[in-house]
Every structure is written in C-alpha cells, then in structure tokens.
Amino acid sequence: MTITDQLFDAAKPVWDAQLEHPFVTGIVDGTLSINRFKRWVKQDYVYLIEFSRLFAWAAAKADRLESMSWYAKILDLTLNTEMALHRSYAKQYAISGKELIRTAADGDMADLVAALLPCAWGYVYVAQGMAARNPSAENPYADWISQYASEEFAAVAEWLKTEMNRLAEACSEQKRQRLIDIFVLSSRYEWQFWEMCWGGEEWRP
Numbered sequence: 001m002t003i004t005d006q007l008f009d010a011a012k013p014v015w016d017a018q019l020e021h022p023f024v025t026g027i028v029d030g031t032l033s034i035n036r037f038k039r040w041v042k043q044d045y046v047y048l049i050e051f052s053r054l055f056a057w058a059a060a061k062a063d064r065l066e067s068m069s070w071y072a073k074i075l076d077l078t079l080n081t082e083m084a085l086h087r088s089y090a091k092q093y094a095i096s097g098k099e100l101i102r103t104a105a106d107g108d109m110a111d112l113v114a115a116l117l118p119c120a121w122g123y124v125y126v127a128q129g130m131a132a133r134n135p136s137a138e139n140p141y142a143d144w145i146s147q148y149a150s151e152e153f154a155a156v157a158e159w160l161k162t163e164m165n166r167l168a169e170a171c172s173e174q175k176r177q178r179l180i181d182i183f184v185l186s187s188r189y190e191w192q193f194w195e196m197c198w199g200g201e202e203w204r205p
Helices: 002-017 022-029 034-063 065-092 102-106 109-131 143-150 151-169 173-199
Strands: none
Touching: 002 022, 002 109, 002 143, 002 151, 022 034, 022 109, 022 143, 022 173, 034 065, 034 109, 034 173, 065 143, 065 151, 109 151, 109 173, 143 151, 151 173
16 A cells, blocks of 8 residues: 555545535535635635745755656746636735745655645645536636646646655655654644634734
C-alpha cells in the first residue's frame, strides 16, 4: 500500500464530512449567503499568500530539478489562477484590497508535502464531489466549483501524490505514521476553515 493510499483512508472521513458541511452544500445549491462567501474570499486570500510561500519554500528545498519545476508551476497556479478567481470575486462583491510557518522550516520535504497535500488534493476531492451533484448553471458559485474540480487542479493533486509516494518510499513505519498524522491534522484544519467562515470567525496574519 502506498503512503497516499494510507493518507486517503485516514482522511476520507474528514473529507466526506466537508461535503456535508452547510457552507459546502450552500455552494452546491447556490443558497450560501453572499456575506458568508465574501468572508471565505477574504480569509482564503490571506491563507493563499502563506500557502504560496510554502510552495516557494518547497521549490528551494527540492532534491531534484523536476520537483523544483513542479513546485514552481503550482506556485504560479496559486498566485495567478487561483488568487485571480478570488480577486474577481473581490471586485464583484466590492471587497477592498486591504481586506483582502513552522513545519515548512523545521521538517523535511516529506513533512512539507504531507502538510500541503490536503489543500491541493482535498479541495479537488470536495469540488469534484460537489460537481457530481450537478449544480445549476445559474448557480452564483459555479465558477468556484468549476475551477477546483478542473483537470488543471486535478493534475496538480496527482503530481503531489506521486511526489509524496516518492518521498515516503524508504520511510520507516514511525515516519509514515508521522506523515499520516500531519496529513490528517491538515485535513481537519481544512474542515475547520469551512466552519470558521460559516460561523463568522476571522483570522488575520
């Protein structure tokens, strides 16, 4: 069994719980309030800035040129595609620009990828699950679902899974368990992010 098989089995209950969260179901059926979605746009934009720094860090720490290239591609996708969607929503909903890392520094590359992977892979899993529910074309959040369920984002998740398997290939069982723990914790944070945006809590750097 590959490490990503183990990671998936460990995190699937958390990912499936995300699909049933009222924030997520509200995106699917288009009933999520604009104020809650605006909160998500603002908070996720802050998050993506730090997320991008981690991929820059991964490119710097990578042990081979191919990996450096992929981390750089993901960094570009985050900064110039994913964040562009956020900026378009910011413009649509009149959110101002003003509104709008320890594992990375101390851990090895396997730790870093295990921490990053739930966002890339987990969002694709959730978005594809949302798309499978056939949201209406008139859904105000259709672009959101389309982007995160896209082949482009799925390809990034697949590469990161391959990289995770490569990095963990010679790991001890103790190290594998550490990677699983990091991955599940990061997945739980993803669920809590939905909860934070639903409930009204805000995080600032």
